[in-house]
Amino acid sequence: MVQRIALLGATGSIGASALEVIARHPDRFKVAALTAHQQDERLHDLIRHYQPAYAVIGTERSGRLRAALAGQGLPTRLLEGPQALEEIVRSDDIDVVITGIVGAVGLGPTLAAVSAGKRVLIANKEPLVMLGSLLMATAQTAGATVLSIDSEHNAVFQCLPESTQQRITGAEVTDSTLAAADVMGVTLTASGGPFLHMPAEELACVTPAQAAAHPNWQMGQKISVDSASLMNKGLELIEACVLFGLPSCQVNVLIHPQSIVHSLVEFSDGSVLAQMANPDMRIPIANALAYPERIASGAPALQLQAVGALEFEEPDPVRFPCLRLAKDAARAGGTAPAILNAANEIAVAAFSARQLLFPGIAELVERVLQRLPVESVISLD
Numbered sequence: 001m002v003q004r005i006a007l008l009g010a011t012g013s014i015g016a017s018a019l020e021v022i023a024r025h026p027d028r029f030k031v032a033a034l035t036a037h038q039q040d041e042r043l044h045d046l047i048r049h050y051q052p053a054y055a056v057i058g059t060e061r062s063g064r065l066r067a068a069l070a071g072q073g074l075p076t077r078l079l080e081g082p083q084a085l086e087e088i089v090r091s092d093d094i095d096v097v098i099t100g101i102v103g104a105v106g107l108g109p110t111l112a113a114v115s116a117g118k119r120v121l122i123a124n125k126e127p128l129v130m131l132g133s134l135l136m137a138t139a140q141t142a143g144a145t146v147l148s149i150d151s152e153h154n155a156v157f158q159c160l161p162e163s164t165q166q167r168i169t170g171a172e173v174t175d176s177t178l179a180a181a182d183v184m185g186v187t188l189t190a191s192g193g194p195f196l197h198m199p200a201e202e203l204a205c206v207t208p209a210q211a212a213a214h215p216n217w218q219m220g221q222k223i224s225v226d227s228a229s230l231m232n233k234g235l236e237l238i239e240a241c242v243l244f245g246l247p248s249c250q251v252n253v254l255i256h257p258q259s260i261v262h263s264l265v266e267f268s269d270g271s272v273l274a275q276m277a278n279p280d281m282r283i284p285i286a287n288a289l290a291y292p293e294r295i296a297s298g299a300p301a302l303q304l305q306a307v308g309a310l311e312f313e314e315p316d317p318v319r320f321p322c323l324r325l326a327k328d329a330a331r332a333g334g335t336a337p338a339i340l341n342a343a344n345e346i347a348v349a350a351f352s353a354r355q356l357l358f359p360g361i362a363e364l365v366e367r368v369l370q371r372l373p374v375e376s377v378i379s380l381d
């Protein structure tokens with residue numbers, strides 16, 4: 001049966017990679033809903049090409065897009081605003097939801113998708129960081145299937161036995177699920193970003209454009225800044241705790257500048273399994289779309305002889321304090337990860353608008369974490 005897909009954030013980097021994989025497999029997948037926020041012209045092109053049943057655009061640009069679509073005879077119903085995102089992911093016309101929206105705004109649609117029992121491919125990690133336990137509990141109750149398409153988490157997933165994978169996709173993970181599979185810990189790899197070896201005093205002078213020039217991945221502005229500060233790895237550490245039921249002390253981070261080993265799992269007999277591939281988001285997306293089968297992703301085959309050496313080093317906690325802040329938030333639990341994430345989103349926006357220097361991101365997040373009391377998470381409110 002052809003799976004009908006809602007692609008949230010279709011105009012972004014994840015959106016583009018997902019569309020490339022989907023377009024290769026018309027016998028398996030159909031684009032049923034596409035969403036964007038500001039890029040109405042790009043969304044218009046995508047609507048013409050894919051002719052989805054639904055499209056959603058941010059309220060500001062909806063008038064313009066509606067006028068552009070008028071009289072074109074397309075089958076697409078155009079909706080607008082954040083409520084519409086939640087409405088379409090719940091629709092009976094949707095089987096699979098891919099969350100490629102950036103930031104905390106993805107929380108409402110992600111929660112709606114899991115509570116409607118959909119197959120949900122999560123790129124948008126911020127909601128998992130903010131409210132992971134509630135999202136997972138909701139997914140389990142509703143019978144949703146949860147698959148992370150963050151490359152590191154997809155790599156860990158691929159290294160686990162099938163029975164464990166099934167518990168993870170069913171959001172049925174407890175704090176003993178990975179121990180039952182003899183897992184001692186997982187190691188997330190990080191490229192180290194564009195400032196990996198930059199002296200500390202120079203970090204105050206870097207620009208948003210330099211931060212966005214990631215050596216191995218083409219990504220949106222926010223996650224590129226997060227990769228440069230290592231906050232992305234901090235968010236991913238919390239994401240791993242949520243998805244795999246691990247305490248933060250069992251999630252390690254290693255710098256691996258080549259971005260070929262996407263993560264590693266260590267077992268009780270001393271074996272370490274790694275997933276390797278070229279750095280290309282089409283690979284985790286194809287893996288999660290077809291799981292438990294495998295399909296072509298369109299990514300070029302890995303040529304290890306061309307890569308040469310694979311290097312690993314410890315992250316520098318002095319120049320990159322965001323990783324420590326995220327670990328502390330993971331340990332504190334409750335609302336601490338949501339506070340960390342919120343402060344980081346504001347700080348990254350300020351840095352990107354040249355209102356804050358790069359080291360100011362970590363400073364601001366730390367100050368906010370010190371000032372706000374941590375409470376337990378009971379509900380979304």
Ligand code: NDP
Nearest residue numbers: 009011012013014036037038039101102123124125219220
């Ligand atoms: P982009 O900035 O490239 O794309 C973001 C998408 O979200 C765009 O389609 C944008 O619409 C839409 N969007 C932005 N703000 C809103 C809003 N307020 N309401 C609704 N939609 C909105 O980001 P990425 O694709 O790089 O990242 C998306 C998510 O995936 C992030 O959470 C990131 O951490 C995660 N991720 C990304 C990876 C990557 O390789 N890019 C890898 C792993 C995870 P528009 O452009 O029309 O304004």
Ligand code: MG
Nearest residue numbers: 150151152236
């Ligand atoms: Mg990642």
